[in-house]
Amino acid sequence: MGHKIYAYLDERIRISSLMGFLLNEPMPGGSRWAYIPGSMVFFVLILQFITGMMLAFYYGGTPDHAWDSVNYIDHLTYNGVGVGRLIRGIHYWGSSIMVIAVGIHLLQVFLWGAYKRPREIMWLVGVVLLGLTMTASFSGYLLPWDERAYWGTIVGTNMIGLVPFVGEAIKDAIRGGVGLGALTLSHFFTLHTMILPTLFILFVMLHMVIFRRVGPAGPFSGSPEKLEATKDTFYPRQVLMDAFGMLGIFIFILALAILHPPGLESVANPSNAAYNPTPAWYFDWIFELLKLIRPEIVGVVGLPVLIAVVLIFLPFIDKKPVRSPFRRPFAVLSTLFVLTAMLVLSLMAENGYKKLVDVDRAAMLRGQTVFNTAGCMGCHTLFGKGGKIGPDLSEEGLVGHSVHWLTVQFVNSKAHFPDSIMPDFTYLTPQQQHDLAMYISSLGRMNWPDPTKTP
Amino acid sequence: MDKEVTYRVGIPVMGVRGESLGRLEKVLLMESRHQVTALVVRSLDSMHILPLDRVTELNAAEIRTNVTPEELHGFPVFDPTQYEEVPPWFFPPGHHIELGALVTIKPLDVREQGEEDALTRRAFMGRSVAILAAAIGVSLLVPIGGYIMAAATTPVKDSWRDLGVKLQDLPMDEPVSHSFRAFSVSGWMRVPEERSVWLIRHSGVSDPQSEPEDKILGLDSPLELANSDPRLTVLSPICPHLGCEPQWHKGQKLFICPCHHSIYQLNGKRIGGPAPRPMDQLPVRIASDGSISVIYEQFAIGIAAKKRLA
Numbered sequence: 001m002g003h004k005i006y007a008y009l010d011e012r013i014r015i016s017s018l019m020g021f022l023l024n025e026p027m028p029g030g031s032r033w034a035y036i037p038g039s040m041v042f043f044v045l046i047l048q049f050i051t052g053m054m055l056a057f058y059y060g061g062t063p064d065h066a067w068d069s070v071n072y073i074d075h076l077t078y079n080g081v082g083v084g085r086l087i088r089g090i091h092y093w094g095s096s097i098m099v100i101a102v103g104i105h106l107l108q109v110f111l112w113g114a115y116k117r118p119r120e121i122m123w124l125v126g127v128v129l130l131g132l133t134m135t136a137s138f139s140g141y142l143l144p145w146d147e148r149a150y151w152g153t154i155v156g157t158n159m160i161g162l163v164p165f166v167g168e169a170i171k172d173a174i175r176g177g178v179g180l181g182a183l184t185l186s187h188f189f190t191l192h193t194m195i196l197p198t199l200f201i202l203f204v205m206l207h208m209v210i211f212r213r214v215g216p217a218g219p220f221s222g223s224p225e226k227l228e229a230t231k232d233t234f235y236p237r238q239v240l241m242d243a244f245g246m247l248g249i250f251i252f253i254l255a256l257a258i259l260h261p262p263g264l265e266s267v268a269n270p271s272n273a274a275y276n277p278t279p280a281w282y283f284d285w286i287f288e289l290l291k292l293i294r295p296e297i298v299g300v301v302g303l304p305v306l307i308a309v310v311l312i313f314l315p316f317i318d319k320k321p322v323r324s325p326f327r328r329p330f331a332v333l334s335t336l337f338v339l340t341a342m343l344v345l346s347l348m349a350e351n352g353y354k355k356l357v358d359v360d361r362a363a364m365l366r367g368q369t370v371f372n373t374a375g376c377m378g379c380h381t382l383f384g385k386g387g388k389i390g391p392d393l394s395e396e397g398l399v400g401h402s403v404h405w406l407t408v409q410f411v412n413s414k415a416h417f418p419d420s421i422m423p424d425f426t427y428l429t430p431q432q433q434h435d436l437a438m439y440i441s442s443l444g445r446m447n448w449p450d451p452t453k454t455p
Numbered sequence: 456m457d458k459e460v461t462y463r464v465g466i467p468v469m470g471v472r473g474e475s476l477g478r479l480e481k482v483l484l485m486e487s488r489h490q491v492t493a494l495v496v497r498s499l500d501s502m503h504i505l506p507l508d509r510v511t512e513l514n515a516a517e518i519r520t521n522v523t524p525e526e527l528h529g530f531p532v533f534d535p536t537q538y539e540e541v542p543p544w545f546f547p548p549g550h551h552i553e554l555g556a557l558v559t560i561k562p563l564d565v566r567e568q569g570e571e572d573a574l575t576r577r578a579f580m581g582r583s584v585a586i587l588a589a590a591i592g593v594s595l596l597v598p599i600g601g602y603i604m605a606a607a608t609t610p611v612k613d614s615w616r617d618l619g620v621k622l623q624d625l626p627m628d629e630p631v632s633h634s635f636r637a638f639s640v641s642g643w644m645r646v647p648e649e650r651s652v653w654l655i656r657h658s659g660v661s662d663p664q665s666e667p668e669d670k671i672l673g674l675d676s677p678l679e680l681a682n683s684d685p686r687l688t689v690l691s692p693i694c695p696h697l698g699c700e701p702q703w704h705k706g707q708k709l710f711i712c713p714c715h716h717s718i719y720q721l722n723g724k725r726i727g728g729p730a731p732r733p734m735d736q737l738p739v740r741i742a743s744d745g746s747i748s749v750i751y752e753q754f755a756i757g758i759a760a761k762k763r764l765a
Contacts, residue, residue, distance in 0.1 A: 072643035078601035087602050236580035243587035451643045
């Protein structure tokens with residue numbers, strides 16, 4: 001049967017010739033594990049496409065529905081399996097892994113000297129794809145429309161606004177107005193789900209077409225005769241290695257999605273000026289660097305321009321044909337320097353962020369009972385209900401108080417605020433104080449009502 | 456291992472008497488059989504296909520055949536559209552043919568392990584790739600299937616609703632379309648919705664039209680059987696044919712659907728038109744003070760059975 005279909009198609013669309021072209025690509029020096037990063041990027045991109053389409057199935061791209069729809073996805077279960085959270089988790093972690101895979105791919109091409117003549121154009125197309133990847137992660141950040149998304153995008157777009165002369169206009173064009181609102185969200189949604197995927201498809205195709213025109217660069221050492229003698233075809237050995245790599249990366253993303261599902265903070269609240277936004281981890285180093293560079297404008301404009309200029313002009317400046325990293329000490333040392341700097345800056349940035357309490361779910365639920373029975377709602381407001389004497393606690397978990405600070409606050413609030421009128425809840429047992437602190441730390445961060453269970 | 460030999464495209468092809476027939480131009484093969492079938496020989500005036508069984512000797516410097524120059528012209532002329540690239544499994548161990556400068560194919564497997572082994576190895580690797588791809592595909596498609604089905608199979612949650620009307624306030628033997636507010640739920644959204652039911656208060660149990668047709672035909676579910684009242688029939692406003700809303704025609708004392716003219720009696724019995732079943736009776740409870748509660752069930756459209764949408 002399969003044979004007949006194959007023969008039928010072969011006669012009409014010459015499928016064997018096509019497959020031969022795709023699979024019998026000659027690889028000088030033979031197949032290697034070192035050649036899989038490009039395929040890994042491609043695989044994660046496909047994964048993002050598929051899970052992204054799935055998320056769009058249930059996503060509502062307006063400020064009054066976006067958060068609710070993401071919370072709905074988080075609660076979608078089928079036969080007891082949290083499929084919604086899983087799909088969102090794959091997309092969420094997929095974006096991080098994609099950035100890593102793109103970074104590894106770029107680094108390898110650089111160290112292998114594979115961007116040199118005649119592969120300069122392929123390198124440039126790759127630089128465009130890097131930009132698309134970064135734009136995709138930036139635009140996807142806003143879509144859940146929670147506090148992190150909103151304030152992160154406020155800062156990100158404000159940075160664009162600092163660019164001299166045109167910045168303000170570009171910022172307003174991106175936001176669809178002066179402020180961040182409904183048009184910003186639909187702009188970002190359109191960018192993220194229509195414009196970027198289209199550009200991705202075009203540039204990935206271009207990348208691959210050029211790749212097949214010039215062929216793989218192959219190893220950086222070895223005589224042409226030796227490479228010729230050890231030549232292999234793409235199929236089956238390299239394809240098998242790629243497939244193993246894809247399975248590995250898939251399991252890794254799946255594990256992250258299951259063990260560390262993405263969070264959802266409380267819905268974007270433009271009046272919560274106390275919110276302390278942090279960027280996605282791969283922008284940490286830029287975040288830290290911008291704090292060091294003064295005046296600010298130099299960093300905001302200079303840094304991306306510098307990165308773009310270096311990447312774009314690299315193959316045209318570095319024209320020596322020598323490819324081995326062992327004979328390019330400057331290239332290798334500067335790579336090491338940049339990587340170390342990025343790592344140190346990222347660690348510094350992470351260190352500077354307020355650590356939110358790692359909430360223990362069981363303790364949080366016990367603490368909720370304590371909260372409801374101890375009379376907290378008499379003075380405090382929670383999600384629109386309760387008293388007005390004390391502060392609103394709806395987003396208290398995002399403030400970043402430690403468990404210790406909170407327990408002191410329960411039993412002796414004057415230690416923090418001398419004028420505090422809050423009663424001292426000294427009758428709470430240490431266990432209850434701890435549980436209550438866990439519950440307070442969860443507020444605005446998790447434990448949202450399940451919209452699939454309507455009353 | 457044999458000494459490596461390269462046959463270049465362009466090497467002379469010799470005839471039976473040692474005279475030149477032309478030069479090797481291309482190699483033709485039957486891909487489905489994994490077999491080289493013919494060589495294309497370029498003579499001075501044209502190209503001819505030379506079957507491989509006429510080749511007597513392959514030699515790095517030349518190819519010898521048992522064909523005469525005159526005979527060569529009897530072979531079919533090469534049709535360029537038949538040309539295929541040479542696949543890697545073609546070459547005998549220790550040998551390969553270079554097709555011009557750009558395309559050189561010399562598979563590792565064939566050279567090192569002989570053709571038989573190489574094909575097994577190749578097939579094994581191909582199968583492994585298929586298994587890995589299937590593993591990824593299935594473990595991605597299964598959650599996606601669940602993800603799509605999770606919303607599709609969300610149960611319709613309907614509960615008892617007090618209609619805010621009392622039995623004693625209803626007219627006798629005259630259907631009343633009673634509207635009430637409800638919510639329709641889709642995903643994360645609850646949208647307020649106006650719904651209506653037909654309320655038919657019966658003057659006497661003796662009235663032949665007081666017994667709902669659903670009950671007579673045995674279409675009711677246990678929920679509807681357990682919650683019915685001889686004093687009142689509640690009918691769904693939705694026509695079981697295609698979902699329009701039948702209207703009560705006072706003069707004729709009939710429900711007539713405006714879309715396709717399905718006609719029903721007071722108790723929901725279909726007496727004309729394309730509808731597959733009577734109008735659907737809904738579960739009803741009447742409290743001691745006469746207040747009426749119903750469950751607004753919805754049923755599959757267009758079938759004879761009264762199948763509740765879950």
